[in-house]
Amino acid sequence: MEGLLHDGVEAYLSDVPKPFKQLLTDWSKLEDRFDLALRQHFRLPWIKTAECHLADQIALLIEARTLMPSKGTGPGWDLWTTDRARLEASRWTEDVKCLTPIEAESLFLSEFSINDCST
Secondary structure, three states, rough: HHHHHHEEEHHHHOHHHHHHHHHHHHHHHHHHHHHHHHHHHHOOOOOOOHHHHHHHHHHHHHHHHHHHOOOOOOOOOHHHOOOOHHHHHHHHOOOOOOOOOOHHHHHHHHHHHHHHOOO
16 A cells, blocks of 8 residues: 555645755655655555665666666666665566556556555
8 A cells, every 4th residue: 555655645746856856845844744644544654664665766767767768877866766776677677568547547546445444
């Protein structure tokens, strides 16, 4: 459930790219308040676990390799990802399957209903 909701704040607030977010301390505080409320509601750990953070980095690198011209390399990427995440991402050989919004929503809701721990 934590993996599904790790970016849940973005349902209520816009996603701000990390380089800009670091400059917006009030924005980060607001995100933290929303994140804590979601975590409390769904009975998740109060802060993002190391496992969730690592999985997020791995997904970022895999998506970048498939979808971005930089392929997740070059200046800056080492600031956002760990050596372990880069190693794990390099082991992933499948292509990212881009979904339509309807397909993504359907898969999300299916996993959410299986994992819902708020009730």
